[in-house]
Amino acid sequence: MTKDTSFEASRARGARVTLGLAAALVPVSAATAAFVGNNVFPVLVAAALFAGIGGLGLLVGGRLGRIAIALALVGQPMALTAALTGHPWQLDSHMAFFAVLAMTMLMSDEIAVLLAAAAIAVHHVTLTVLTPALIYPSAGLVVDLERAAFHGVVVIAEAAVLWWMIRGRNRMAQAQSAVVAGLRGGLEKLASGDLDARIETPFDASYEGLRHDFNSTCDTLADALGTVRRNAEAVERDARSLAEASEELNTRSEQQASTMEEIATAMGTIVEGVRQAAEAAGVADGLASDARARASTSDDVVQGARAAMGEIEASSSEIAQITSLINEIAFQTNLLALNANVEAARAGEAGKGFAVVAAEIRSLAQRSSEAAERIEGLIAASGAHVTSGSEMVERAAQALAEISDAVSGMGTRISQIASSTAEQSTGIDEINHSIREIDQLTQDNSAMLERADGAVRTLAAQAESLRAVAARFRTGSGDAADAHPSATDAAEEGPRTGHLRLAAE
Template identity: 40%
Template sequence: MQQFNVLHVSTDPFSCRLLRQELLCEDDLMLKIIKPRTRRERKFEEQQAVLDVIDRTQAVIEFATDGTILKANKNFLETLGYELSEIEGHHHSMFVKAEDAQSADYATFWSGLASGEYYSDRFERVSKSGEPVWIQATYAPVFDSEGKVRKVIKIATDVSDASARQEAMDGILTGLEAISQGDLRHRVEVSDIKELSTLGATFNAAIEKLEQVVLSVKQVASTVSAAADGIEGSSGELSSRTESQAATLEETAAAVEELSSAVNSSANLAQDVKGIADTAQRTAKDSNKVMDRAVDAMEAIKQSSEEIGSIVSLIDDISFQTNLLALNAAVEAARAGEAGRGFSVVAAEVRTLAQRSGSAAGEIKKLIERSSSQVHSGVDVVAQVGQELQTIIGGASDISERIGHIASGAKEQAAALQEINVGIGQLDQVTQRNAAMVEETSAVSLDLSHNARLLQQRVATFKVGGDAGQGTVRAVQATPETPLQTHRPAA
């Protein structure tokens, strides 16, 4: 009897598959005995073991050279959700998108397999439910002993999860590229994979916040730019007004200086006029005294005229009496005849003299009366002149007092104008400093306006949801060689 090597003892009749075996059963004990194997049998067994490993771990499907499905293993059917009866005899195109199945590349794909080419890549396929399934697959032709392609075998692995990961990472990469281009409107699709879902949601939240910040910066930049333009215009206008004010103050200071000089001159002239008025008042008082003496002299003349008039009256009376006596003498001489003729001549001469004395006394009396009347008139005139001199003296005194007040007021005005002049000088200095500060402020406002526009240009490169339209936002970008301008006032 030939001896065999016993490899395994088992109660399971299906625990091993052998090409050639004999079974010896004794008391319900199955002995599995393997005959000695040839080298060819061992090689074939190893190949079969490899195929078993592939069948257990990979999705395997066999096609005819035209793409008709021959059979598929369990892994493939589970991956795409079909039963074997649902796909057997159908074309491979049932797993491909309709637009891809109609393409020239798809036809070239199967013609290449039929001619002996193989393809290894990642492919997108469609499951029974219509969901996309990504597989890493190799399509390889199977040759017969004559070197002709007998069928096509595809060995695949479901890499949908890896594809989803890659797709999620590609989406995030696309989002980062969009950010690098300034587009903050891009959002990534959140993956179903937990860790990538968190990453995508965090990415979207960060972009959302960044978009809000940039939108706020745009609004602030626009507001600052408008305010800077307003400040620039106001600063220019204020600078112009300040310069005009400085020039006006300078002219005012010069005018006040001239006015102060004129008031000082007026004060000095008023003082001189006051001296002249005082002198005129003293002269008027002296003239009043002279007039008083003149009035006294006129009174004395009047009295003398009256006394002369009395004497002339007396002379006139004497002449009248003499004339009467001469007349009586002539009468008596006529009575005496020849003896009294000589006396009569004398008496006639005396009478003539008396008449002449009477006429002269009458003339003198008239003259004295006329002189007395004129003296009376002169006394009245001198009295009026005295009164007028009193009025003049009072007016001169009043004028002198008022001129004194004017001189004092002029001095006070001169002092006040001097203080005003000093104040205007200080105000002019302050205005000059203000003008310098306004000029510096104007320069700062220009820098602010420039920087605000530059900020607007820089943030304009970002595209956010608040922008009008969805097109590319074009803006004049500031180059690194265009720094922000900062004006620093001179120390």
């Protein structure tokens, strides 16, 4: 709607209201005539005729129609004054002329007001001269003319004031309509997303500041939206870079989590193997301790065998001495038996019996000597065996001592191995626990990265939505700059993207 149509619509509403007032006064005039006892018909016809003229004016429209409606309204007091002919209130009814003349302001047409005032003046002068009874109580022509002149002056003064007020109000209304129309056009452009909506047509001086403020607001809004668009594009680029880096970091974190899980599984196997090795080392340590005990017992046995072999050797030596003594005794006995045989032979027949005994003793001595020789041979052989056995026992004792030392050293080493294995098992348990904690932390980090990736993607979507919203606005010459980032923006984007990639790596 333009400023002319808005102002004319206001005038049309005023014309309809004015015509309604004129139509409402038609029965008032007729009722007044009936009330004072005058003829109703001519009054009703006159009032209706004036109202009909106003109806035709409403159909015609424009200024001519408003003039007709103004005449219809001022015609109603004319009918009312005629209806009060001969009544004391006839003179008071002239107040209605001033009232209805003021009502014509509703149409905001100064020409209609001036013509309505002229019609009132013509009515007063004409009826004062031709039929004064229809306008004033009978008081003479001069007095009636004076009254008409006075009323005319008042009507002219009122009409002048009304004319001045209507002109001022119309100028203000037109200026306001122009302001409203200009603002409406600018706001319609803003509503369509055109931030280059400038009001080029100057306003009235009292509203020119509003036009400048509107244009400044559009400039500020265009700059702000341009900045928002560029920042939204920068945020979108950074968010996409963040999304790529976050996705890559999330992939690496998942790989690390999988690797840590495999390491944890392998460490579990190692822990179990070390635990079994520690148990085996403990068993070996026990066996080594038992071997040391057995080696110590064997050494005692060897020492006992060595002592026994010494005793056997000593006994063999004593037996050799005894057999040597027996052999010597047998030799002496043999000599005695030989002497006895000699003596028996000398005795002759008397010595035969003694010779037999001597022969037996000699034979016994001979056997004793042989037995002693055999015993001596056996003892010599036994001594050789005992000596060999003693040497073997010595070597066995030495070997057992070496074995005992070796077993003792081996037991010490096995004990150290068992202790070290136990410490390693404890350390590996702690390492396994730490690895499981790292695995849990890696999984937690992976979950957090997934949430961060979702948040970054949401940020990218929101930035894209913001950029799309900002792109709906046109900012005139700034559109090209907004649609294509400047070299500075591109240069700034490069380092930002590089930093993000480095952070992801």
